[in-house]
Amino acid sequence: MLKERIQIPLDRLGVTLSGICLFHCLLTPLAIILFPVVSLTFTTDESFHRMLLWFVLPTSICAFSLGCFRHKDRGVLVLGSAGLVQMVLAAYLGHETLGETGERIATTVGALTLAMGHMRNYRLCRENRCQT
Numbered sequence: 246m247l248k249e250r251i252q253i254p255l256d257r258l259g260v261t262l263s264g265i266c267l268f269h270c271l272l273t274p275l276a277i278i279l280f281p282v283v284s285l286t287f288t289t290d291e292s293f294h295r296m297l298l299w300f301v302l303p304t305s306i307c308a309f310s311l312g313c314f315r316h317k318d319r320g321v322l323v324l325g326s327a328g329l330v331q332m333v334l335a336a337y338l339g340h341e342t343l344g345e346t347g348e349r350i351a352t353t354v355g356a357l358t359l360a361m362g363h364m365r366n367y368r369l370c371r372e373n374r375c376q377t
Contacts, residue, residue: 328359
């Protein structure tokens with residue numbers, strides 16, 4: 246079935262997207278200091294995280310739904326939901342509410358939590374043979 250074949254690639258993509266968000270959040274200030282021309286690109290804009298969410302949200306929701314349907318582990322849903330909520334709140338409310346440092350911390354925690362959810366989902370699907 247198609248949904249069994251896409252489960253593990255979705256989790257891999259989810260971890261990758263969470264990592265991109267995490268690295269963007271942590272490395273952009275360093276890149277701007279080392280290469281000031283970076284500040285002229287779209288990747289330093291607050292909208293970058295919002296744009297990335299257009300990929301993170303559907304990927305994560307699909308991966309967690311498909312995986313949890315098969316292995317029934319609620320811990321995956323808790324980690325995934327917490328990470329997604331944290332990232333959405335950080336992207337839309339963080340800068341104004343928490344300031345730049347608070348937004349970076351919130352995004353980092355959200356991305357790590359989301360990645361942990363995807364890794365747990367991936368591991369459980371491998372153990373429970375969700376692909377067969």
